[in-house]
Amino acid sequence: xxxxxxxxxxxxxxxxxxxxxxxxxxxxxxxxxxxxxxxxxxxxxxxxxxxxxxxxxxxxxxxxxxxxxxxxxxxxxxxxxxxxxxxxxxxxxxxxxxxxxxxxxxxxxxxxxxxxxxxxxxxxxxxxxxxxxxxxxxxxxxxxxxxxxxxxxxxxxxxxxxxxxxxxxxxxxxxxxxxxxxxxxxxxxxxxxxxxxxxxxxxxxxxxxxxxxxxxxxx
Amino acid sequence: xxxxxxxxxxxxxxxxxxxxxxxxxxxxxxxxxxxxxxxxxxxxxxxxxxxxxxxxxxxxxxxxxxxxxxxxxxxxxxxxxxxxxxxxxxxxxxxxxxxxxxxxxxxxxxxxxxxxxxxxxxxxxxxxxxxxxxxxxxxxxxxxxxxxxxxxxxxxxxxxxxxxxxxxxxxxxxxxxxxxxxxxxxxxxxxxxxxxxxxxxxxxxxxxxxxxxx
Numbered sequence: 137x138x139x140x141x142x143x144x145x146x147x148x149x150x151x152x153x154x155x156x157x158x159x160x161x162x163x164x165x166x167x168x169x170x171x172x173x174x175x176x177x178x179x180x181x182x183x184x185x186x187x188x189x190x191x192x193x194x195x196x197x198x199x200x201x202x203x204x205x206x207x208x209x210x211x212x213x214x215x216x217x218x219x220x221x222x223x224x225x226x227x228x229x230x231x232x233x234x235x236x237x238x239x240x241x242x243x244x245x246x247x248x249x250x251x252x253x254x255x256x257x258x259x260x261x262x263x264x265x266x267x268x269x270x271x272x273x274x275x276x277x278x279x280x281x282x283x284x285x286x287x288x289x290x291x292x293x294x295x296x297x298x299x300x301x302x303x304x305x306x307x308x309x310x311x312x313x314x315x316x317x318x319x320x321x322x323x324x325x326x327x328x329x330x331x332x333x334x335x336x337x338x339x340x341x342x343x344x345x346x347x348x349x350x351x352x353x354x355x
Numbered sequence: 356x357x358x359x360x361x362x363x364x365x366x367x368x369x370x371x372x373x374x375x376x377x378x379x380x381x382x383x384x385x386x387x388x389x390x391x392x393x394x395x396x397x398x399x400x401x402x403x404x405x406x407x408x409x410x411x412x413x414x415x416x417x418x419x420x421x422x423x424x425x426x427x428x429x430x431x432x433x434x435x436x437x438x439x440x441x442x443x444x445x446x447x448x449x450x451x452x453x454x455x456x457x458x459x460x461x462x463x464x465x466x467x468x469x470x471x472x473x474x475x476x477x478x479x480x481x482x483x484x485x486x487x488x489x490x491x492x493x494x495x496x497x498x499x500x501x502x503x504x505x506x507x508x509x510x511x512x513x514x515x516x517x518x519x520x521x522x523x524x525x526x527x528x529x530x531x532x533x534x535x536x537x538x539x540x541x542x543x544x545x546x547x548x549x550x551x552x553x554x555x556x557x558x559x560x561x562x563x564x565x566x567x568x569x
Contacts, residue, residue, distance in 0.1 A: 197542065197546075200545060200546035200549060201507070201541075201542035201545055201546060202509075202510035204511060204514075204521055205510060205521055205524070205538055205541050205542050206538075206542065208524070208525060208528070208534070208538055209534070209535070209538035209539065209542065213535040213537070213538045214534075214535065216533055217535050290413070293415075294413075294414070294416070295415070296415075297415035298415075298417055298511070300417060300514060301513075308417060308418050311418075311421075315425060319429065321422075321425040322422070322427065322429070325418060325421050325422045325425065328418055329414045329418055332414050332415055332418065333414055336413035336414075337409055337413045340409060340412065340413060341409075
């Protein structure tokens with residue numbers, strides 16, 4: 137244990153640099169993925185055949201295939217089709233796909249929780265379908281979906297560690313690199329774990345609180 | 356050429372299944388005592404179990420596997436890559452399964468406990484003969500859903516050199532420079548394995564649900 141703190145303090149800046157990249161990838165994936173998820177949720181319910189089929193395809197692949205495989209598909213696979221992505225772009229592509237597929241299910245459940253009477257009332261007031269969606273269903277549906285979406289966001293931060301496989305210098309990759317040069321794997325990987333937990337544990341507790349509050353409103 | 360790719364990737368299927376099944380059995384077994392600790396009368400046990408669940412759900416699986424394989428494995432407790440990934444994923448599975456058990460327990464009717472007490476059944480018999488069989492049936496859909504998720508999570512075994520589907524796909528992709536079809540095939544294999552699990556669980560759930568007392 138001698139010098140553990142010194143070792144941690146020495147390597148902390150490099151880990152924090154990695155954490156920033158982890159957060160950037162996660163943020164970009166959520167920023168693209170959640171609107172995509174809303175779009176896909178509408179697509180899966182849509183009666184427009186091509187839109188419906190494409191949405192189903194994207195959702196089923198995104199949920200069925202491991203994120204690690206989609207990630208490597210984007211980074212090692214797409215170049216053979218003439219599309220070369222940087223590791224950051226490939227990571228955002230794959231994780232946004234993953235986010236879109238999973239959040240579409242969360243958002244769909246939220247949209248379906250809006251009582252049918254609300255939709256009837258909207259049409260009784262002469263609102264067109266798109267206005268009903270925009271002003272009645274989506275605002276209420278998203279509020280119901282909020283805790284689950286926040287929970288998913290913490291999972292996405294954890295999934296960003298998979299970018300290790302495509303050599304993106306995020307938190308896990310940086311910790312591993314320090315481990316290979318110092319051979320102090322246990323110490324450095326534990327510190328990385330503490331950094332992840334420092335973000336995910338408060339977020340998990342927040343999800344619980346949010347769910348409880350929302351539960352009160354539902355009654 | 357494409358059959359070669361297909362066969363090469365398929366070679367990883369046994370190890371993907373082995374990692375998934377081993378981690379699942381390990382986690383499902385460890386989840387039971389963990390769930391009982393969560394519901395214990397003693398605050399200390401409850402606190403330890405809650406801490407375990409929150410901690411193991413907050414650390415990325417890949418990092419946890421690294422902590423065991425590279426961290427513990429280098430000098431403290433040497434282990435194979437297979438053991439490392441099963442240990443890491445198994446401990447995470449235990450945390451999640453204990454939550455699934457806890458949720459399912461609340462779905463079992465209060466009257467079942469009261470009737471057991473009224474019949475003066477010993478505690479052991481109440482748990483083993485009355486509650487456990489119903490618990491298994493109620494938790495089946497979430498358990499199957501989790502198992503499918505674990506199957507996909509098992510792909511991280513490839514990062515420490517377990518020759519599973521993803522590892523073989525990466526190897527062939529580097530050899531042939533045909534990453535696109537190779538990883539598409541790998542994704543297809545995972546989907547093809549998870550479909551029968553989901554279908555089987557649906558059928559079993561329908562049959563078993565009829566045998567849970569309400």
